[in-house]
Amino acid sequence: MDVFSGFLGLLRKIVAMGPALFLLGLTALIGELGPQLGWVSSKVSKVRVCKFASSYATGMDAVKRTAEIDTVRLRKYEISIKRVARNLCLDPALIAAIISQESRVGFLLNDGWDQGRRKFGLMQIDRQYPSLYGTWDSEEHINQCSNILALSINEVRARHPTWNWEQQLRGGICAYRSKIGNVQVYDEDPCHGDNYYVNNVIRRAQYFKRQGF
DSSP, X not given: OOHHHHHHHHHHHHHHTOXXXXXXXXXXXXXXXXXXXXXXXXXXXXXXXXXXOTTOOOXXXXXXXXXXXXHHHXXXXXXXXXXXXXXXXXXXXXXXXXXXXXXXXXXXXXXTBOTTSOEETTTTEETTSSOOOSOTTSHHHHHHHHHHHHHHHHHHHHHOTTSOHHHHHHHHHHHXXXXXXXXXXXXXXTTTTOXXXXXXXXXXXXXXXXXXX
């Protein structure tokens, strides 16, 4: 099967998903076939993910109320989030979800720090990390932590090439949570015992995607 025949077949499947998932599916398709069709720049950083989370889990009721409140706060950072996401080929809804989960978009912070003054910024990087970039709510901070997120996802993908994308994504989110507090390489089972965190992130991302992130 040639590239364009495969493209048409996948496009039919995406259309069948319905309007709610069409754009997510189309973005994932571009990430998969872009290099073959010439849609991806040759100047691609190694940290880029270029595959989007088109299978976010369901089960929004538990986090919907806080996500609704956080959406208002996130609008202040929407341009920065989308710019960072575009540069790293990450889903902006996923970055927004990490910000919401970690700090409630700054609401839980005191001068940019958590209550124990151990973690810093919207995406809560540990103060022992080698370098902290920017002020707590700056684009530099979002970019630094999103780079850690992209590297975490790619690391899990490299270690577990037989996992499907959803498994790799979940593993990457868990590895991100470990890396922002511990710069050592994460172990072989990055989601072990931490499904509560990753489920909340994924459900928030699903909600924020519907809000235009």
